[in-house]
Amino acid sequence: MxxxxxxxxxxxxxxxxxxxxxxxxxxxxxxxxxxxxxxxxxxxxxxxxxxxxxxxxxxxxxxxxxxxxxxxxxxxxxxxxxxxxxxxxxxxxxxxxxxxxxxxxxxxxxxxxxxxxxxxxHTLRWNAVVRAIRTHLPAIGTLRAVVLNQRFEPSPLAWLDDPSMSGGGILLHTGVHCFDLVRLLTGCEVTDVFCRTARVRTVRTEDNFAAVLRLAGSDTVVAVSGCRATRGRSG
The missing domain is CATH 3.40.50.720 (NAD(P)-binding Rossmann-like Domain)
Known part of the structure; x- marks a missing residue:
């Protein structure tokens, strides 16, 4: 090979x-x-x-x-x-x-x-659980709601809190995984977003957020949140 x-x-x-x-x-x-x-x-x-x-x-x-x-x-x-x-x-x-x-x-x-x-x-696309959910969704039924959350410990990398190097905080660096999964699992594009961000441990970029998304041609309710100021990680 x-x-x-x-x-x-x-x-x-x-x-x-x-x-x-x-x-x-x-x-x-x-x-x-x-x-x-x-x-x-x-x-x-x-x-x-x-x-x-x-x-x-x-x-x-x-x-x-x-x-x-x-x-x-x-x-x-x-x-x-x-x-x-x-x-x-x-x-x-x-x-x-x-x-x-x-x-x-x-x-x-x-x-x-x-x-x-x-x-x-976008590595979560290849996660075994995600792939199984996507495969079996038609048999499970109509997708009415998607709620995704991620939690991480604070990062020791100084450049992550420097917008000139990182471009932003948790939204761009880990939140994007959830946004990508929304598109993957629903097959829909996002048309509107309401999002709140906050700084818990960071100084120049956000490390805490919650967002509600509206999808094109879909009534599925979507909520995504994440925090990089917890003791450990999940989600």
């Missing part, structure tokens, strides 16, 4: 999950890793038996890398996608896509022009 050689840009807390998954999926192989902490990056590469690149641009250009996973702050996404598009390599990129709507639209234009396959990391 041929394995796709993957390069991972960003190997911090979340990036480590991707490195672990590369060892679990038989169709994939770790080809290279890049991270700011060169010492730990070399340790990661040695553990995986792959190359280390101190500069992520050299990872993208590496002929041994066939596809790229980007696990970096969204402020870096435009530069990463420009390089990946120029190299004509498939890309898996973390959400949010960018820090602003204009920057996100620019990324989409670049990737479409290069005809580069790109997947946003």
């Amino acid at each position: 041929r394995r796709v050689a993957v390069g991972v840009i960003g190997a911090g807390k979340h990036g480590q999950r991707y490195l672990a998954h590369l060892r679990e999926v038989p169709e994939l192989a770790a080809a290279a890793v890049s991270r700011r902490d060169a010492t730990r990056g070399r340790e990661d590469a040695a553990r995986l038996g792959c190359r280390f690149h101190a500069d992520w641009r050299s990872l993208v250009a590496d002929p041994a890398v066939e596809a790229v996973v980007a696990v970096v702050p969204p402020a870096l996404h435009p530069a990463v996608t420009d390089a990946v598009a120029a190299a004509r390599k498939p890309l898996l990129i973390e959400k949010p896509l960018a820090t602003t709507g204009a920057a996100a639209a620019g990324i989409v234009r670049v990737l479409r022009a290069a005809a580069v396959p790109c997947l946003m990391a």
